Amino acid sequence: MPARIALGGIEAEVVFKDIRNVHLTVLPPNGRVRISAPTHMALDTVRVFALSKLAWIKNQRRSMAEQEREPSREYLERESHYVWGRRYLLKLVETDGPQTVMLRHRTLVLAVKQGADLTAREAVLSRWYRDQVRERAGSLAAVWSRTLGLDVPRLHVQHMKTKWGSCSPIRRAIRLNTELAKKPPGCLEYIVVHELVHLLEPTHNDRFKALMRMFLPDWEDRRRELSALPVRHEDWDY
Numbered sequence: 001m002p003a004r005i006a007l008g009g010i011e012a013e014v015v016f017k018d019i020r021n022v023h024l025t026v027l028p029p030n031g032r033v034r035i036s037a038p039t040h041m042a043l044d045t046v047r048v049f050a051l052s053k054l055a056w057i058k059n060q061r062r063s064m065a066e067q068e069r070e071p072s073r074e075y076l077e078r079e080s081h082y083v084w085g086r087r088y089l090l091k092l093v094e095t096d097g098p099q100t101v102m103l104r105h106r107t108l109v110l111a112v113k114q115g116a117d118l119t120a121r122e123a124v125l126s127r128w129y130r131d132q133v134r135e136r137a138g139s140l141a142a143v144w145s146r147t148l149g150l151d152v153p154r155l156h157v158q159h160m161k162t163k164w165g166s167c168s169p170i171r172r173a174i175r176l177n178t179e180l181a182k183k184p185p186g187c188l189e190y191i192v193v194h195e196l197v198h199l200l201e202p203t204h205n206d207r208f209k210a211l212m213r214m215f216l217p218d219w220e221d222r223r224r225e226l227s228a229l230p231v232r233h234e235d236w237d238y
């Protein structure tokens with residue numbers, strides 16, 4: 001059971017873990033505050049730390065509230081779906097063969113079995129998105145690892161609620177969000193480079209920023225493009 005502390009009018013949950021530093025996260029969509037703290041840290045110390053970040057927490061919650069929500073999808077005819085930053089209209093077709101996705105001009109053709117419900121349609125499309133990210137990220141990671149003088153890390157692509165990507169320097173692995181397939185390709189490249197640079201520099205310090213500037217001079221523009229939709233962060237810790 002996580003402990004709870006009150007920060008002004010905001011309630012935060014505190015989870016004690018075997019870690020060295022306090023991590024504070026504001027989670028979308030409602031701005032829930034979660035704090036991970038080292039096992040032996042006193043709850044009062046955690047509270048003092050969190051209060052020192054209160055302005056930042058409020059700021060995060062405000063921008064989360066203002067963020068445009070991604071409309072929920074029903075996977076119906078002529079619904080808009082995005083692939084690599086381009087909008088397509090959904091067309092449903094029935095198939096006895098493999099359930100798949102095809103792009104034709106501005107149409108995303110979703111071939112599903114007869115009677116496939118919303119969940120089944122969503123599953124086919126989200127598997128396809130994952131494959132898109134896996135394929136493109138695979139070649140990007142190969143090229144960029146060479147540029148950065150790294151061994152190609154292991155790649156995992158999955159749905160993540162709060163992050164576009166993450167990196168585990170110890171496991172030499174990077175994790176990418178399936179949702180990146182909906183964004184312009186430059187955004188995926190930015191996240192791949194961002195996570196790879198973490199293998200050289202784990203924190204977002206000046207050295208990290210200097211490396212990003214050197215290798216991907218327009219990284220801040222790409223990041224802005226990414227943050228125009230639901231709140232997610234590039235984060236390295238998992």
Ligand SMILES: [Zn+2]
Binds near residue numbers: 236
């Ligand atoms: Zn990062």
